[in-house]
Amino acid sequence: MGLTTNFRWGIYLVNLDPVVGSEQGKTRPALVISEEAINQILPIVNILPITSRKPNRVVYPNEVLIRENLFGLNHDSVILCHQVRTVDKSRLIKYIGTIDNLDIQEEILSAIRFQLGI
Template sequence: MNCKRGDVFFADLSPVVGSEQGGVRPVLIIQNDVGNKYSPTVIVAAITSQIEKAKLPTHVEITAEEHGLDRDSVVLLEQIRTIDKQRLRDRITHLAPELMKRVDDALQISLGLIEF
């Protein structure tokens, strides 16, 4: 499976435990492209269409119209996980560099790499 950082794929995230995001849903590839090329696994962030969820500094909104999604959605940078590439299904889109900058900022907050 060929994937690049910034790609959005459908992925099957089940089974899950507790409050983990599950089911077949869009995910954003956040792993670097060297890892994407050579590793059988990939690091992703879950995406939800429940945009009324609490607005956290770890959330990045993406519009359906501009990104080929069914509904406006939110990338949940507090819901990151490593999955096997076999969980990836169809590629949906690739996020623009400006949006990935917002993803990077939210990811730094999520991982405690910067003070918020």
């Protein structure tokens, strides 16, 4: 499976199917955001799906833009902080990279707080 020991802030290729309605589906990159102490105990993780950014697409306050060639992503990408999801670790197919930039981590946490009103 090619997974790392630590999951938090890791970007993985994740199988998100099956889905219902407007949930993000397909096999796509996703960012693990759950606390590492919990990740080491439970067979599940909390993730944020990532989508490639289309030209002229607006990035909303509950999303975070990641420029191409950063953290293992080959395209300008948008982290969908409004699509928080819990998945079994067996859905994590392949490790892509880690968001190790503290400013970007804080931007992601801020977008999650905005989405959840906390």
